[in-house]
Amino acid sequence: MSVTSPAGFSATGASVGIKASGVPDAALIVAATPAVAAAVFTQNKVPAAPVQMSRAHLAEAGSRVRAVLLTSGNANAATGAEGLSACAALCGEVAESIGCDPSEVLICQTGLIGIPFPLESARAGVASLAETLGEDEASAHRAATAIMTTDTFAKEVRIERDGVTLGGMAKGAAMLAPDMATMLCLLTIDATIEADVLQRALRSAVGPSFNSMDVDGATSTNDTVIVLASGLGPACPEQLVTDLLTEACMKLAQDMVVDAEGATKAVRITVTGARTDPDAHRGARKVATSQLVKCSLNGEDPYWGRILSDIGTAGIDMDPALTTISYGGIVVSAGGIGITHDVPAVAAHLAERWNLISIDLGLGDGSASILTTDLGYGYIDENRTTS
Amino acid sequence: MSVTSPAGFSATGASVGIKASGVPDAALIVAATPAVAAAVFTQNKVPAAPVQMSRAHLAEAGSRVRAVLLTSGNANAATGAEGLSACAALCGEVAESIGCDPSEVLICQTGLIGIPFPLESARAGVASLAETLGEDEASAHRAATAIMTTDTFAKEVRIERDGVTLGGMAKGAAMLAPDMATMLCLLTIDATIEADVLQRALRSAVGPSFNSMDVDGATSTNDTVIVLASGLGPACPEQLVTDLLTEACMKLAQDMVVDAEGATKAVRITVTGARTDPDAHRGARKVATSQLVKCSLNGEDPYWGRILSDIGTAGIDMDPALTTISYGGIVVSAGGIGITHDVPAVAAHLAERWNLISIDLGLGDGSASILTTDLGYGYIDENRTTS
Numbered sequence: 001m002s003v004t005s006p007a008g009f010s011a012t013g014a015s016v017g018i019k020a021s022g023v024p025d026a027a028l029i030v031a032a033t034p035a036v037a038a039a040v041f042t043q044n045k046v047p048a049a050p051v052q053m054s055r056a057h058l059a060e061a062g063s064r065v066r067a068v069l070l071t072s073g074n075a076n077a078a079t080g081a082e083g084l085s086a087c088a089a090l091c092g093e094v095a096e097s098i099g100c101d102p103s104e105v106l107i108c109q110t111g112l113i114g115i116p117f118p119l120e121s122a123r124a125g126v127a128s129l130a131e132t133l134g135e136d137e138a139s140a141h142r143a144a145t146a147i148m149t150t151d152t153f154a155k156e157v158r159i160e161r162d163g164v165t166l167g168g169m170a171k172g173a174a175m176l177a178p179d180m181a182t183m184l185c186l187l188t189i190d191a192t193i194e195a196d197v198l199q200r201a202l203r204s205a206v207g208p209s210f211n212s213m214d215v216d217g218a219t220s221t222n223d224t225v226i227v228l229a230s231g232l233g234p235a236c237p238e239q240l241v242t243d244l245l246t247e248a249c250m251k252l253a254q255d256m257v258v259d260a261e262g263a264t265k266a267v268r269i270t271v272t273g274a275r276t277d278p279d280a281h282r283g284a285r286k287v288a289t290s291q292l293v294k295c296s297l298n299g300e301d302p303y304w305g306r307i308l309s310d311i312g313t314a315g316i317d318m319d320p321a322l323t324t325i326s327y328g329g330i331v332v333s334a335g336g337i338g339i340t341h342d343v344p345a346v347a348a349h350l351a352e353r354w355n356l357i358s359i360d361l362g363l364g365d366g367s368a369s370i371l372t373t374d375l376g377y378g379y380i381d382e383n384r385t386t387s
Numbered sequence: 388m389s390v391t392s393p394a395g396f397s398a399t400g401a402s403v404g405i406k407a408s409g410v411p412d413a414a415l416i417v418a419a420t421p422a423v424a425a426a427v428f429t430q431n432k433v434p435a436a437p438v439q440m441s442r443a444h445l446a447e448a449g450s451r452v453r454a455v456l457l458t459s460g461n462a463n464a465a466t467g468a469e470g471l472s473a474c475a476a477l478c479g480e481v482a483e484s485i486g487c488d489p490s491e492v493l494i495c496q497t498g499l500i501g502i503p504f505p506l507e508s509a510r511a512g513v514a515s516l517a518e519t520l521g522e523d524e525a526s527a528h529r530a531a532t533a534i535m536t537t538d539t540f541a542k543e544v545r546i547e548r549d550g551v552t553l554g555g556m557a558k559g560a561a562m563l564a565p566d567m568a569t570m571l572c573l574l575t576i577d578a579t580i581e582a583d584v585l586q587r588a589l590r591s592a593v594g595p596s597f598n599s600m601d602v603d604g605a606t607s608t609n610d611t612v613i614v615l616a617s618g619l620g621p622a623c624p625e626q627l628v629t630d631l632l633t634e635a636c637m638k639l640a641q642d643m644v645v646d647a648e649g650a651t652k653a654v655r656i657t658v659t660g661a662r663t664d665p666d667a668h669r670g671a672r673k674v675a676t677s678q679l680v681k682c683s684l685n686g687e688d689p690y691w692g693r694i695l696s697d698i699g700t701a702g703i704d705m706d707p708a709l710t711t712i713s714y715g716g717i718v719v720s721a722g723g724i725g726i727t728h729d730v731p732a733v734a735a736h737l738a739e740r741w742n743l744i745s746i747d748l749g750l751g752d753g754s755a756s757i758l759t760t761d762l763g764y765g766y767i768d769e770n771r772t773t774s
Binding site for chain 1: 430431432433434462464465466467499500501502603605606607608677678679682683685686687688690691692693695696697698699700705706707720722723724725762763764766767770771772773
């Protein structure tokens with residue numbers, strides 16, 4: 001059911017004429033009554049028009065939101081004043097169709113950067129999206145499908161706990177396609193909650209999930225995570241909503257990495273024993289973004305020397321003599337040198353779809369994990385041209 | 388002539404049994420009388436044994452050096468106490484063969500990380516290297532050839548100015564081979580100069596050359612640049628020696644990028660108009676390490692949106708409205724949007740071996756350039772396995 005699981009939300013997805021192929025390219029999620037909203041946007045200094053507009057609308061409407069429009073096929077980024085006008089026109093169409101103020105509509109878009117948005121072809125389709133809204137599973141799935149780009153499956157989540165229901169959908173991160181490096185995520189919840197608490201909970205949930213995922217080090221112009229709370233369910237303690245949001249975001253982040261196009265491996269890099277958690281995060285991210293390590297994973301080659309070398313240049317406290325490296329729990333290096341290990345077992349682990357690399361620095365209690373992928377021909381094929 | 392061009396230096400190169408293939412894998416450069424030495428080593432916190440030993444020898448011998456041994460085929464990194472013993476044994480053999488103290492011998496090594504160094508097979512060959520030393524062009528070229536890994540040509544340089552002669556040789560940077568990501572460079576000069584001045588000049592020369600080159604963001608465990616001054620030439624003003632070293636290092640850095648295996652393009656990324664030079668450097672490096680930008684270059688696709696997006700996440704001051712992006716001098720984006728341009732001319736530029744990307748931020752006087760490569764199948768092929 002995903003986004004329509006919590007009481008108070010309806011959804012739809014359809015083709016509105018953005019993608020030339022005619023596949024679904026727009027989703028609409030509507031709250032029956034104004035929902036409390038929270039959002040986390042890209043930190044890119046070149047935010048796309050929809051990011052600028054959604055930020056402005058959230059401020060203007062005091063975090064009360066009636067609808068979120070999500071489109072795929074054109075990022076509407078680096079499109080200047082015309083791009084903002086297009087966003088305003090689309091939000092206006094949605095507002096008119098459901099009877100609310102345009103400032104109560106948020107917008108997310110994904111696709112090629114720097115191409116003028118085809119407003120004239122998309123406008124009528126967006127205006128009529130509301131006609132097909134539904135609260136059933138099929139409607140939610142239509143929405144989740146319409147934001148897919150080269151994803152091979154729709155990414156949805158539903159969690160119920162202590163009388164609270166959460167639903168969510170997302171589209172994948174980098175490595176999906178040349179033009180679709182954006183991650184978008186929309187979550188709905190029926191809890192009764194204040195906007196500032198919801199915002200705090202969302203920020204907390206994004207840390208170990210979407211902000212601990214790194215496919216190619218790129219932060220898109222359009223990345224957006226939004227949560228809407230209908231208030232039709234029980235009052236929800238901050239810890240519970242934080243837990244629910246974190247669980248949902250981690251599930252969706254994992255789906256994105258597994259489904260990253262061009263990748264043959266999903267890889268979890270864990271650093272423990274760092275001086276601090278931020279040190280551990282920095283170390284794990286350095287290894288996760290290492291082209292050399294990612295190529296080794298593509299070749300299923302347990303070349304731990306590259307991992308040690310990358311940790312050595314992560315800008316964090318480390319001492320090779322105290323460092324331990326393992327693949328799938330099998331220690332291959334300790335004390336700064338290679339050690340005798342079960343070679344066939346490491347080979348069997350690296351042949352699997354999921355790889356686990358653990359690095360213990362032996363210095364303190366800091367730990368962190370990053371989800372990433374390998375680097376192979378598939379990534380090159382996806383990204384060398386936009387045509 | 389390269390390293391033997393300045394008065395007072397002889398060189399040789401030979402196969403000593405490190406590489407199983409039997410191709411040359413050791414070079415020796417000898418100063419007739421103790422030379423003033425300066426060096427810059429990797430900042431990696433996992434320095435290879437030869438880096439540790441050369442640092443110690445420089446400190447012990449007060450920057451007076453008689454010889455530098457360079458070997459290829461095994462990095463002698465992450466090899467623990469045995470690795471250091473192997474270095475000591477090799478330096479001892481060289482010292483005995485030319486009649487000096489072992490502390491007057493520096494050592495550079497490159498190859499696979501984490502594999503015990505084959506001391507027993509290499510020892511006799513290293514001990515007899517001095518027998519083939521020569522001051523002629525062929526001897527210098529033998530040395531430059533013996534440090535090659537998958538380089539397709541030996542990288543040598545010779546400059547004469549104001550009565551001073553400088554020679555140099557280098558082996559390539561990352562992207563050369565799975566196991567040979569190290570850059571090594573040895574420079575010789577006949578100038579009479581103090582050690583501290585030489586060290587300052589070398590640091591200054593490394594900034595715009597080797598430290599402004601980024602093939603895949605990796606800093607090896609073994610990177611080393613050494614300069615030896617014989618003092619047989621004239622006293623040399625600091626500015627002149629700085630200029631000569633800078634020119635030589637930039638020539639060798641350019642050779643490395645052009646010859647980076649697996650790359651089809653050599654690319655100069657220039658950022659101007661930044662608030663400061665460090666900001667410009669950071670922006671250029673962010674673009675140079677962007678997998679997405681590098682893939683576009685491989686596909687000869689002028690997708691400037693990725694460049695703008697990367698600059699937006701470089702962590703520097705920038706405003707898309709003030710930013711201009713060009714390929715080969717042809718402006719494709721200004722004011723944060725795409726602009727009409729000569730499409731065939733951009734295509735023709737991107738089809739060339741050398742690509743130039745310029746980004747002007749319109750904020751200040753800061754500027755910097757980074758040399759890099761594209762990212763294609765070749766890089767994957769070179770790096771996915773070590774076998």
